[in-house]
Structures are given as structure tokens and as C-alpha cells.
Amino acid sequence: MASIGILGAGRVGANLAGKLSSAGHHVILGRRSPTQGTTAAAEGTGPRVSFADQRTTARTADIVINATPGDSSLDRLSGLRTELAGKILVDVSNATRDAGDGLPGDLCYPGSSLAEKLQAALPDTHVVKTLNTMLFMVMTAPETLATPPTVYVSGDDEHAKRTVTGLLGDLGWRPERIEDLGDITTARATEAMILVVPHILRRQGFKPFAVSLAR
Numbered sequence: 001m002a003s004i005g006i007l008g009a010g011r012v013g014a015n016l017a018g019k020l021s022s023a024g025h026h027v028i029l030g031r032r033s034p035t036q037g038t039t040a041a042a043e044g045t046g047p048r049v050s051f052a053d054q055r056t057t058a059r060t061a062d063i064v065i066n067a068t069p070g071d072s073s074l075d076r077l078s079g080l081r082t083e084l085a086g087k088i089l090v091d092v093s094n095a096t097r098d099a100g101d102g103l104p105g106d107l108c109y110p111g112s113s114l115a116e117k118l119q120a121a122l123p124d125t126h127v128v129k130t131l132n133t134m135l136f137m138v139m140t141a142p143e144t145l146a147t148p149p150t151v152y153v154s155g156d157d158e159h160a161k162r163t164v165t166g167l168l169g170d171l172g173w174r175p176e177r178i179e180d181l182g183d184i185t186t187a188r189a190t191e192a193m194i195l196v197v198p199h200i201l202r203r204q205g206f207k208p209f210a211v212s213l214a215r
Contacts, residue, residue: 005060007068019170027050030053067093070095080122088125104195130154135210149212
């Protein structure tokens with residue numbers, strides 16, 4: 001099993017940590033400060049979960065997941081270029097501006113994507129975009145939705161995408177629901193899907209859903 005580092009110890013990071021650790025992976029949950037107390041969301045994530053600062057997490061893990069706020073991810077991760085060199089970076093964030101009510105607003109990188117910006121800033125890292133088209137609880141429990149959801153994958157390196165597809169399987173995603181869109185530029189399509197999310201949340205409330213492909 002791989003050692004997986006998760007940058008970001010909020011709801012998304014803690015949720016992923018719990019499921020991946022239960023699948024047998026050793027997970028390092030990276031907090032912004034080594035002295036930061038364990039958040040309530042991160043408590044009870046499992047015996048295979050340890051905590052470290054984000055630089056240590058990026059340096060020691062085999063695979064790294066970006067679960068930091070998307071509007072600041074590029075600045076944060078650009079400073080970890082050396083630590084992330086040669087590794088797979090799984091980007092699950094969406095870079096949006098606050099709409100004023102705590103919900104996502106406009107895209108930070110219209111005509112591009114956070115994933116593309118990260119790949120350009122981290123040329124020695126294999127960036128794979130996935131899991132960014134759903135509420136966080138669906139990431140680790142796709143079977144809970146009445147309609148089987150789709151998870152999309154974008155990235156330039158085929159081996160990295162295969163590795164990430166394996167991790168998606170550990171999270172409960174069936175192979176037929178994993179849609180490989182192609183290279184990293186296709187991430188701009190899935191990142192733009194976030195634009196529908198605030199409208200759904202305002203009308204329906206914070207209920208689990210995913211933006212999926214129907215056939």
C-alpha cells in the first residue's frame with residue numbers, strides 16, 4: 001500500500017484520510033502548521049493516519065492529494081516544488097472566488113484551470129485532476145447516491161492516471177463510473193462544472209450530489 005499525503009486537514013482532507021486509511025494505506029494529514037491542533041473534522045480518521053506540517057507531508061508521502069482551498073492552492077503548492085518532484089499530485093480542489101454568501105462564485109482561472117496552473121508551476125510533478133465535481137461526502141461513498149455518479153480524471157501522464165484510478169477504486173468507485181477525459185487541459189471542463197453548484201445548494205440545501213454523465 002502507498003503512503004499518501006493529504007495537504008489540507010479540513011472536511012475534504014479528513015474524509016479522504018479516513019477512507020484511504022481504512023483501505024490499508026498509511027495517510028499523512030498535512031496541516032498548515034506543525035503545532036496546529038487536530039481539528040474536529042480530522043479526529044477519528046483512523047489508526048493509520050498521522051499528522052505533520054504540509055512541507056513534511058509533501059516530502060515524505062509517495063502520493064500527495066491537494067485538498068487545500070483552491071483559491072490559494074497555487075501559491076501554497078508552488079513553494080513545495082522540490083518536495084513534490086517526481087511524485088503524483090492528485091488535485092481535488094476547485095479555484096473559485098467567494099460569491100459573498102460562503103458559496104463558490106466566479107472561477108479564478110477562466111479559460112484555464114487550477115490543475116493546468118499547478119502542472120505548469122510543478123513541471124517535475126505528475127498532476128491528476130479528479131473528484132472535484134461532487135460534494136465531499138460523495139468522494140468516499142459514491143454508492144450512497146440513488147443514481148450512480150461519474151468521477152472524471154484528467155492528466156498528462158498515463159501511469160499516474162492508472163495509479164489514481166486504483167485509488168479511486170479504494171474509495172469505492174467502480175471502473176465503469178470512472179471517465180478518463182484525456183490530458184490536463186481537460187480539467188478546465190470539470191472545474192467549470194463548479195459553476196452549477198451554488199445554484200443547486202441555494203435551492204436544495206447541502207445534500208449529497210455529483211455532476212455526472214448519463215448514458
